[in-house]
Amino acid sequence: MNYHVNEKGFYGGFGGAYIPEMMYQNIEELREKYLDIMNSATFKTEFAQLLRNYVGRPSPLYYAKRMSAHYKTNIYIKREDLNHTGSHKINNTIGQILIARQLGKTRIIAETGAGQHGVATATVCALFGMKCVVYMGSLDVKRQMPNVLRMKMLGADVIPAESGNKTLKDATNEALRDWINNPLDTHYIIGSVVGPHPYPDMVARLQSVISEEIRWQLKEQTGREKPDYVIACVGGGSNAAGAFYHFLEADEVKLVGAEAAGLGVETGETAATLFVGSPGVLHSSLTMLMQTADGQIIEPYSISAGLDYPGIGPQHAYLHKTHRGIYQPVTDKEAVDAAFKLTKLEGIIPALESAHAFALLERIKFKPSDIVVMNLSGRGDKDMQTYIDLMKHEQTK
Amino acid sequence: MLSVYFSAGHPNLKDTATIICSLAKAGADIVEIGMPFSDPVADGPVIQQSSLRALKNGMSVKVLFEQLEDIRQQTQIPIVLMGYLNPVLQYGIDKFCERCKHVGVDGLILPDLPPEIFNQQYRTTFDKYNLCNILLVPPQTSSERILQLDKWSSGFLYIVAASSTTGAKQSFQPYQVEYFKRLENLKLSNPKLIGFGISSRESFDDACNYANGAIIGSAFVKALEANGEITNIVENFIREIKG
Structure with missing residues (x-):
């Protein structure tokens, strides 16, 4: 294919x-x-x-020991959050x-x-x-x-x-x-x-440096070039496209994308385009879109502003259709829980967007021998106010 | 030749037939009916607002066809539908073209349907229902491409006066005049109507010096928002432009 x-x-x-x-x-x-x-x-x-001298690449591929123990598998985190300006x-x-x-x-x-x-x-x-x-x-x-x-x-x-x-x-x-x-x-x-x-x-080619690095870094650390899973969040889908790029033809690598479900795909307050959308044309591309029966675009909702988009990159629409990619909707609450868990277990505060990917660790049944690469697309600095409000809310409960 | 654009469903949902008939009576030569879309990227603020208002009023492709059902019993003025591709795609291209023919629409302007895709996928359907596909020609277009667009277009060529979204502009700049002259020298087979930025008698007359006519959109859409009888507003507006 x-x-x-x-x-x-x-x-x-x-x-x-x-x-x-x-x-x-x-x-x-x-x-x-x-x-x-x-x-x-x-x-x-x-x-x-x-990329090397200004952005700080290669970004580390970090073996997350405590998280791996928690999920009883082998989790490697691709640290795009450490790039200059804080994301991929x-x-x-x-x-x-x-x-x-x-x-x-x-x-x-x-x-x-x-x-x-x-x-x-x-x-x-x-x-x-x-x-x-x-x-x-x-x-x-x-x-x-x-x-x-x-x-x-x-x-x-x-x-x-x-x-x-x-x-x-x-x-x-x-x-x-x-x-x-x-x-x-x-x-x-x-x-x-x-x-x-x-x-x-x-854009996918420019972001493909992510999977190019994952390949040699993984080889260096595990002896294997290909992981069993690559997991990333998807709004438009650029960090996922970059993380998937060099594994697209390797069918044994499962490519998994987390879409923002907002309050839930059934609530209407969502940005999970692949689950509530249908094919149409927006922003000059024919892709899956959230739209009414009359072809008017529906406004999406997600807690994360970066995933709050009614469309999705056409390559993801195609990977979804052909089942080469596995896409799953993740709610605001699941993403927030995952963000706090990553922070507590590994000392890394993720962007809310990236936290959607980590929420899938709860859902997928991994084998102890599996190698799972998580693309941590951005850091959480910009989301501190949301996190602070959530912590206050927790305390007053 | 004067072609006038308005957004279907604006200012009120049921104004469509009244506006068309008033335009015909007042002396417009072609009517362009805008089909509203939530994300009109080629339009300036005035038509963005009118589209949004039209959608809030409940306008859709389906409703528009219902409103046009008897229009040919009232007027024979050429009617062109203008809009973005997605609502047409969702309605279904074949069904859409069939309905156009049924109610008596003469042509279509779909700015985000590139001619290459049109030729490959939709031309036969348009031909089957005898519909013109009117193409846009912006000023930065190479002469080679203009000749191609002329070959692919039917009805007329929509000459985009300025490198811009729709809306009122100042009088023509030297680069625009040069562009209009370049078009004249190419001896195109389609009639040319100049649009984008035409808003007054002066700019209409000016445009007519370089083409077969002009298209007025935003200025008319704005005029419709004034208080008063639609028929009177339309009559005054056209008299203002054509004298």
Whole structure:
């Protein structure tokens, strides 16, 4: 089976570039050049150097001893939370700004939900001296003030998106509108494996450094290149796409994605796209979407702003359909419990997004000999207020 | 030629037929009916707001077809439906085209349906029901691609005046005039209507110097929000533009 994008930009029936003609030139240019740029020696050298010296890669693959004992198996944690800016997002923004520079662009735009991708974009713009505009839902601006201030300190203009539910979907709409209005000097750094082809493939390739490292680190530590499981959270799905990438063709490696179920898939207050969605076109891609029978997009809900998206990357829709990937919905409560458990057992406070992946450890029956790689996509600093409120709530009960 | 756009279901759910007939009577040449979508990425603030309001009022593809059921007994003005792909996909392309033909719709503008995908997957269905597929041509388009779009489009070509989302703009910049002249020199087979940013008599006249006509959207949608009889608002608006 081939799980990668075909020459027309599709994964099975999912993906494509459903763009208005106003975006044709930019997308066409990117589609024509992204592989050549990424395969060039200059790009490879510069990307590798920046990942090592600036981001701090390779990120550790850490054998979680106490957690392994608790779940009676072998758990390795891929520490993307230790990257500069606190999550895997920087792998993509470093790569894309190098591509943007090669294309002669001088202005960068981005969307952000929790602010992690916005911070990672503002960071590389500071690093390369490029103008940066970040669109963020006005509700998220209020919820994630520390990240807003970080972006501002880094020199980015943060523009609140006032349409819709004022969250990630609406920020993405505004970023697309900006690109339509600024077709010449601007590159849009999309933060996940979503949007029109070639974005899902380009972002997955840039994030694939995660699984590339897992392979040699695991070999070094266990003698085996391939784990039995790779488990990651999925909103748009970029950290999962990166963690799965080099194992896609290895059928013996189970690829598991945790979707945000919010209050539960049956409640309607959810972001578990694969479980409540159906195929449709949003943000220029044909993928699984939360939508009404009339084709209007339904606003998602999750405790974690980074998973609060009504769609999912087309590759994940395809992996789900073909059963190559196993996807499971995880509720707010399960994710929070998992976050506290990881903190107590290993001394690592995870981002709420990443905690969704750890919740699956409760559900899956592992063998004592299994090797399980958990992708810890981000750190929990940005979620401290939520955690503090939860602890207060616990105490007053 | 003057083509006028409004969002179906805005300002009120049941205004559709009244607006169409008033436009025809007042002297518009083509009517473009917007099918509202929750995430209209190619539209500026005015049409975003009208789409949202229309959805809140209960507008949908299904309701719109019900409202258009008898429209051909009232007017013969050419009718074009404009909207985003997803609501059409969910309704079902074949059923959608069949309904268009049934109620007397002449053409479609679906900005996020790229012509390559249209040619491959939907052209035969459109042809079967005799529907025009009207394509957009933005200013940064290469001459080679413009010629292709002209070949693939039918009805007319929607000339996007500025590199932008919809909404009112200042008078034409030199780069726009240059672009319009480039289009003239290409001797295209479709009629050309200039849209995006046309809002007044002045900009309409100006656009008509370079094309077969122009399209007014946001300015009309805004005008409809004023107090008063729809018929009067429409009549005054068209008189203002066409004299």
